[in-house]
Amino acid sequence: MNRKIFYRLFVLLLLSGMLLSACGTPAEAPAEPAVEPEVPVEPEEVKDTFIFGRGADSVQLDPSLVTDGESFRVTGQVLDSLYAFEQGTTNPVPSLAECTPNEDASVWACKLREGVKFHDGTDFNADAVIFNFERWRFTDHPFHFPSQVFEYYEAMWGGFDDASIITEVKKIDDLNIEFVLSSPMAPFLANLAMDMFAISSPAAIQAAGEAYGTPNGGCVGTGPYKFVSWQEGTEIVLVANEEYWGEPAKVKNVIIRVIPDDSARFLALQAGDIDALEQAVVEDLITAEADTNLQILTRPALNTSYLAFNFKILEFQDIRVREAVAHAIDREGLISNFFGKYGSVATNFLPPLLLGHNADIKDWTFDPELSKSLLADAGFPDGLKEVTVAEDVTDADGNVLYTAGEKIPLRLYYMPVTRFYFPAAKEVGEGMAANLNAAGFNVELYLEGDWPTYLGGRRNGTLMGLYLLGWGGDNGDPDNFLGYFYSSGAEPIAREGWYQNADLAAILQEAVTLPVPEDRAALYRQAEQMLHDDVARIWLGHNNTPLILSAAVQGYVPQPVGAENFEYVSFSN
Amino acid sequence: MGRYILRRLFSVIPTLIGVTLVIFLFQRLIPGDPAVAMLGEHATTENVARIREQFGLDKPAFLDRDALAEGDLSGFFDSQYVRYFGRLLQFDLGDSIHRRIPIAETLQERFPATVELALLAMAISLTIGIPIGILSAARRNSILDGTTMVGSLIGVSVPIFWLGIMEIMLFAVILKWLPSGGRLSSGVVIEPITNLLLLDSLLTGNWAGFTDALKHIIMPAVALATIPTAIITRMTRSSMLDVLQEDYIRTASAKGLAEGIVLFRHALKNAFLPVITIIGIQVGSLLAGAVLTETIFSWPGIGKWVYDSILGRDYPIVQGVTLLIAIIFLLVNLLVDLSYALIDPRISYE
Numbered sequence: 001m002n003r004k005i006f007y008r009l010f011v012l013l014l015l016s017g018m019l020l021s022a023c024g025t026p027a028e029a030p031a032e033p034a035v036e037p038e039v040p041v042e043p044e045e046v047k048d049t050f051i052f053g054r055g056a057d058s059v060q061l062d063p064s065l066v067t068d069g070e071s072f073r074v075t076g077q078v079l080d081s082l083y084a085f086e087q088g089t090t091n092p093v094p095s096l097a098e099c100t101p102n103e104d105a106s107v108w109a110c111k112l113r114e115g116v117k118f119h120d121g122t123d124f125n126a127d128a129v130i131f132n133f134e135r136w137r138f139t140d141h142p143f144h145f146p147s148q149v150f151e152y153y154e155a156m157w158g159g160f161d162d163a164s165i166i167t168e169v170k171k172i173d174d175l176n177i178e179f180v181l182s183s184p185m186a187p188f189l190a191n192l193a194m195d196m197f198a199i200s201s202p203a204a205i206q207a208a209g210e211a212y213g214t215p216n217g218g219c220v221g222t223g224p225y226k227f228v229s230w231q232e233g234t235e236i237v238l239v240a241n242e243e244y245w246g247e248p249a250k251v252k253n254v255i256i257r258v259i260p261d262d263s264a265r266f267l268a269l270q271a272g273d274i275d276a277l278e279q280a281v282v283e284d285l286i287t288a289e290a291d292t293n294l295q296i297l298t299r300p301a302l303n304t305s306y307l308a309f310n311f312k313i314l315e316f317q318d319i320r321v322r323e324a325v326a327h328a329i330d331r332e333g334l335i336s337n338f339f340g341k342y343g344s345v346a347t348n349f350l351p352p353l354l355l356g357h358n359a360d361i362k363d364w365t366f367d368p369e370l371s372k373s374l375l376a377d378a379g380f381p382d383g384l385k386e387v388t389v390a391e392d393v394t395d396a397d398g399n400v401l402y403t404a405g406e407k408i409p410l411r412l413y414y415m416p417v418t419r420f421y422f423p424a425a426k427e428v429g430e431g432m433a434a435n436l437n438a439a440g441f442n443v444e445l446y447l448e449g450d451w452p453t454y455l456g457g458r459r460n461g462t463l464m465g466l467y468l469l470g471w472g473g474d475n476g477d478p479d480n481f482l483g484y485f486y487s488s489g490a491e492p493i494a495r496e497g498w499y500q501n502a503d504l505a506a507i508l509q510e511a512v513t514l515p516v517p518e519d520r521a522a523l524y525r526q527a528e529q530m531l532h533d534d535v536a537r538i539w540l541g542h543n544n545t546p547l548i549l550s551a552a553v554q555g556y557v558p559q560p561v562g563a564e565n566f567e568y569v570s571f572s573n
Numbered sequence: 574m575g576r577y578i579l580r581r582l583f584s585v586i587p588t589l590i591g592v593t594l595v596i597f598l599f600q601r602l603i604p605g606d607p608a609v610a611m612l613g614e615h616a617t618t619e620n621v622a623r624i625r626e627q628f629g630l631d632k633p634a635f636l637d638r639d640a641l642a643e644g645d646l647s648g649f650f651d652s653q654y655v656r657y658f659g660r661l662l663q664f665d666l667g668d669s670i671h672r673r674i675p676i677a678e679t680l681q682e683r684f685p686a687t688v689e690l691a692l693l694a695m696a697i698s699l700t701i702g703i704p705i706g707i708l709s710a711a712r713r714n715s716i717l718d719g720t721t722m723v724g725s726l727i728g729v730s731v732p733i734f735w736l737g738i739m740e741i742m743l744f745a746v747i748l749k750w751l752p753s754g755g756r757l758s759s760g761v762v763i764e765p766i767t768n769l770l771l772l773d774s775l776l777t778g779n780w781a782g783f784t785d786a787l788k789h790i791i792m793p794a795v796a797l798a799t800i801p802t803a804i805i806t807r808m809t810r811s812s813m814l815d816v817l818q819e820d821y822i823r824t825a826s827a828k829g830l831a832e833g834i835v836l837f838r839h840a841l842k843n844a845f846l847p848v849i850t851i852i853g854i855q856v857g858s859l860l861a862g863a864v865l866t867e868t869i870f871s872w873p874g875i876g877k878w879v880y881d882s883i884l885g886r887d888y889p890i891v892q893g894v895t896l897l898i899a900i901i902f903l904l905v906n907l908l909v910d911l912s913y914a915l916i917d918p919r920i921s922y923e
Contacts, residue, residue: 049759056881059671067612147627147673149620151612214674232672232679234755234873255759259871263738268753268871271745396606396618449603452610452886459609459616 062213076563079198079221090476328439356524383440411465421470461494685768687874706809728803853909
């Protein structure tokens with residue numbers, strides 16, 4: 001009897017709950033903690049919260065520790081770097097500092113902005129800048145914890161400790177410092193402008209210790225928004241910094257919300273639950289183009305997708321075979337089919353908006369017959385199905401994976417994930433395999449595990465065949481593309497499929513030191529020509545990343561590099 | 574009964590140790606390195622090695638035979654598994670490799686979200702599945718029965734991601750009745766007691782919070798309930814059909830007992846045993862398998878968290894959550910077994 005009563009009560013409760021939801025008010029979020037029975041609905045004209053929908057959560061909010069864009073999307077609102085990228089361009093402009101170089105650009109004197117305070121009320125000054133740079137650089141610094149890897153410091157400034165190109169950050173007075181470099185460095189200001197070198201409050205780091213940047217520790221900077229909360233996997237809430245040194249934010253609150261599913265994220269935008277999103281599927285982009293309540297903006301391409309050769313394959317050491325591959329692929333068809341109207345065919349590694357892009361390079365034609373003839377010249381009149389391992393290939397632990405002389409199938413490795421520079425890697429791989437097969441290459445489309453496995457294989461040079469990958473720029477400087485990939489090429493570079501080109505490496509090492517942009521540009525153009533002439537890699541495309549926003553959003557300017565500035569965003573009535 | 578429960582609880586221990594071993598082994602059989610996953614495209618060999626060392630990933634997975642050969646006994650046991658097991662004995666699930674925060678902390682936030690969703694989904698399934706299953710069996714070959722069978726077939730077959738997207742399209746985009754995802758609107762605060770938002774809002778008398786939480790949970794709960802509802806309906810119907818053909822049911826009907834009494838008092842009790850077994854399995858599956866629902870509705874539970882952790886090779890999270898789910902499965906199974914004795918007097922654990 002008791003059970004029966006309990007059951008009836010339970011059913012009643014459930015039904016009344018369903019009824020409540022069906023009769024409820026529209027799903028607008030109440031702005032204040034709800035204690036009243038009626039959920040207040042704010043009038044549209046006072047909309048003061050900008051909600052950005054994204055597919056994944058931030059990894060960390062200490063930008064110096066991470067490499068993912070979703071972390072920078074948040075930290076870019078909270079922290080300022082010494083320099084910033086001008087809206088919509090890759091030009092570094094003064095932010096927290098204005099720097100001038102000495103004659104050979106080996107010493108940079110920087111005047112810091114006066115009267116700036118961190119969100120915790122402490123002063124931004126020379127000591128704060130020095131604390132941040134020394135923390136990143138010195139592995140024995142008390143706040144350079146062993147579990148932390150300041151990857152970008154190492155990548156952009158040459159290494160830690162004595163390997164660092166910055167040999168000293170000298171305090172002249174509270175508002176003046178000097179960066180002393182071990183050698184001239186052309187991308188110095190571009191590096192300073194990177195989100196990962198944003199200045200955190202030393203007091204906040206000292207207080208939070210290793211928890212700084214985690215959901216519990218948050219982050220404290222000088223930016224237009226202050227960190228409020230981070231509900232892991234759900235959303236990060238920011239509020240406008242009313243004492244911001246620059247133009248104050250137009251919208252009071254920013255919520256950066258995680259909606260993992262692409263379609264659900266787009267529906268949330270259509271439903272008005274979010275105001276903007278990134279990473280939309282092609283079908284949703286088509287829907288958005290026809291929806292007058294939405295607008296599409298594109299982020300200028302600062303990325304390049306490519307097809308790489310592994311040079312430990314004997315046949316790929318023959319330039320005729322590489323040329324045959326280049327002529328076999330219908331890149332225009334692949335880009336138009338799988339990148340859509342947001343992609344363009346790449347002829348250089350450097351995207352067109354970067355210094356040093358070589359517009360004179362004569363692109364490979366799509367000519368399967370020429371490919372067959374080149375293959376025949378190279379000694380493969382019947383095409384290429386199997387390839388030969390030129391020398392032993394080992395994994396990270398030294399175990400031999402492939403032995404010299406071993407015959408292996410000709411593989412085309414495709415990426416197991418979608419990246420902003422590669423919207424449809426598998427589909428591109430399938431199309432490319434069809435192209436190659438039509439030109440006499442009998443390729444096996446190959447999936448090398450998941451993304452970490454793929455990256456591991458790339459790093460160790462064990463993707464034994466042709467492989468798809470790409471690169472997105474970090475600071476809008478050509479050295480971040482060409483220098484990062486090839487300047488150590490006096491020896492074979494495992495990470496770059498064992499490519500070796502000492503002349504190219506010398507040019508790139510010189511280019512990074514030249515103070516005059518025109519001089520640098522000439523060397524990068526030469527480097528691009530060398531890569532093209534050597535058929536070192538087949539550049540596929542540059543992708544302009546589309547963003548979909550509510551039509552009411554104004555002032556949103558997509559940035560080719562770095563985080564977008566939400567402080568300029570406002571809503572039309 | 575008490576001794577039986579104790580015996581069963583003790584038998585949980587070796588099972589859990591087995592679970593830790595299997596999870597540990599299988600994770601390490603998947604190619605890919607947590608350090609590479611964490612450092613991404615910029616990873617250098619030195620940094621990968623440093624992170625591996627920092628998180629003990631450079632140690633052998635189980636036991637170090639080389640150390641034993643050198644006569645180093647402590648080195649022999651200094652392995653990833655022994656370290657992990659040692660921490661487990663202190664109820665420490667470890668820290669996330671990627672985020673460097675304690676797993677227990679995140680579990681405390683996320684697990685109640687999954688539990689709340691699973692419980693509501695199960696409540697919906699039971700409320701719909703059992704009565705319809707009974708009625709369908711009682712009216713065999715009727716229009717109701719046919720509709721139920723077709724409906725449950727559709728319920729089992731419909732992909733959750735499609736159903737979820739359709740729900741959002743209808744209720745959030747077109748009708749604008751419900752929010753498209755999440756667990757609570759920004760700005761709505763419910764004082765945490767159990768972290769089950771519906772319950773907490775009721776306990777604190779926060780009706781606006783209750784309504785908001787209910788609006789958020791309805792769509793994912795319905796989507797998640799679809800398959801269990803269909804399974805429970807079919808199982809109840811088929812089990813009832815078997816029982817309704819028994820002689821004692823015919824006798825009860827012949828004696829002139831009301832149909833309701835025959836169905837609910839005499840038939841349902843006996844038909845319920847297999848249904849309870851299925852319910853037990855479904856509860857476990859709902860807790861462990863809500864990845865799709867959580868992804869579509871941005872529900873901050875453990876499903877999507879574990880999925881991302883598997884891809885990111887965040888071993889401690891996968892180990893911690895799997896262990897928790899295993900414990901729940903074992904406890905639910907125990908409860909199911911105990912409930913047999915309550916329902917069927919022929920079953921005794923004395």
